[in-house]
Amino acid sequence: MAAYRLTVRAAQVSRARRAVVAVGLGAALLAGSAACGGGSSGEDASSDAGTDITVSHGYTDAEADALKTQADKWNTENPTMKVNLLFNGGNDSALQKTVAGFTAGNYPDVAYEYGSSAAQLARQPKLVDLTDKVKASGFNWDDFYPSERQASTVNGKVVGIPALVDDLSLVYNKKLFAAAGVPEPTNDWTWEQFRDAAKKLSNPSTKTYGWAYVNDGSEDTVWRYLAMLWQAGGEMLSGDNTKPAFDSPAGLAALQQLHDMAVTDKSVYLDTGNGNYSNLFNSGKIAMLWTGPWDLSSINDDVQYGVTYLPGYNGNHETISGPDLYMLFDHSKAGVNTAVKFVSWLTSAPVHLDFAIATGDLPLRKSETTLPGYQTFLSKYPAEKVFVANLDNVKHVRPNLASYAEVSTAVGQMVQSVLLGQAEPAAALKTGSQAVASVLAGS
Template structure:
């Protein structure tokens, strides 16, 4: 069974679902959570002396194929233990975000629904997500220490939790042991730096005249989320901590230096294939094919790499910079609809889905945030997965979490800079970031006033 990391889909979904101005959280249902979460939900007490009422729960997801089969298996297992509950999985693989927003506008969203990391803040501001904090702390709650904190906290805004994690991946660097051995280079080790990655990649880049036959590393191109670890490692950022300003942050010294280094990797020393060069291989995984010696990415290709008999590879944590180590995350979670008619029952299922029972199935093909489940599934001892887990403490907040307006304001301006950088002609990074930051601030003020 092959399942691509659904956490990656969260990033794509954010672009499809994001709107301009979002309403503020009315909090009209938050009191119900506090007063109703006694830990005596009818489904949790189905074994009591009185017959439990029949409850119908709807669960929204963008999953399809094998991933959907796993979700259905989890629902079936839950219903066997809670015969009074009927769980219906509503799969919308295409245009999921559009349909979900339509359902929310009509007051008819699923009781529990899947959500990408970049949209949590938006849905919270729209008043669509139930504050889970009282449920977490209630008699039928969960122990926060049972989860990897930096993963769990993706669903935390301020001091309140709005989603629980389905799956996720941070980033790491894959390296081809054969190509390192041929070059007589030591394998990279945890604690290495971006400068060391750069220097190593230059040594592993091979040319035939002006034509490159082997690149030292495959970098994430214009994917801004994946460039954040480099920016943060150099002390930079892209938005103020309060989400109110881009100027002075997106164009800070650390951000400028990081992106100047990034541009040099692509255009000065050409240690990473450009988008045009990658496209020429028509979808071939350049790392698996031995065309690049290192590759920055999530855990998604690990299963395929392990099954490739011609590939001997290792994995190492992301490099550190002058400001220390930094990583980022791709995350898919579940939230509880603020207008659900069965909040206690929905919480019980949400807890099951994202807890040890559900995660033992979901975690077979993705990272789980439940520590004991990760250990049970062997993720903590797998040499190809441990570097990801070891780097979880270095995950930093991403700008879409800081501001629900990021994608359509500063994020759009920053993306334009990254796209220009990838065109092959050097840009004045400082000048471009100054303009992007100012444009982002102007767009942010407009968005907040609408």
């Protein structure tokens, strides 16, 4: 596994951080553009035929090349329904670019969007409701992982088709474990075993740490906490997303674990959001990371590492995922027809598996793992096997609500205060809960 190299995302930052970076600005833009919109469903309404469409995306490097290859193949086979790819400058700006397009009247037919943007864009009158379309014969909606389907659904309406899925797993340095005489992690590890190992793997005098935690207060800070909250049986918000629910025994257990490791044991390197944890992992200064497949490309070839599930609470090893979506917008009946057919084809099991083999992205559909080409995927990206299996440990998704960015900020500040030793867990929970209640009351 030491020689394993992921070929993409060399400069990609954590998906957790990127997944909400656009939401706040997008909400403001969206409010001013909801009544605007180019095109009309009345155009070409008498025809079920396809027409050329524009697909906006932020892919670069291997992913951009793979998408172009697939678009070229589609265009060759479907000359009356051609796809024109439009680079939007990067997926971080996808929401702003799409919303600006509504104002200017040049919005795309299909846009790659972060899942956290779904609730914002669900307000757009030009959004194509896919609820009935995913039920069509042959679409196999249930073949997508549950987390992807949840992230694609807002208020019971399917607003997008899954474009990418990932999850958090534990990545560890085998050499450091061997040197410390600590048994390597397993998929059955508990919080207690994790804490004990991190403490044994830490040495303040050499500035060596058992674990790293991004503690800039961003979504990177939040979503590791959320995995722990859910493992302990807690929820971020109430079922109707109107009240905070994390000021609970589960919320306290998760914050207490973080406090005990960072403040009491001093076994956690607190990254400020600059991604330095990756360099420290490579240099043998950090033994364990909770990260996703996007970080594997930054691990040096000479680092022997392994991957397991996250340590669990009472046998629950739940993780968190950040699915992204293809969202479709209505210019005409013919345009919607082409968009639905193209995205259905693009995300079909054999076509997406080709994309995964070319890029290292995880399979979107469960059936991809049963196709012969999946063994090619695993031989090319052996460390991905655990990440794929870990998708079955995703039971929740982040709340689909327009004010999620503000909710995340409040929770991120809460977790940050505990990790820095500025607040005790119980007090931080109350402060954080009050802040989130205030956000939800004003949304």
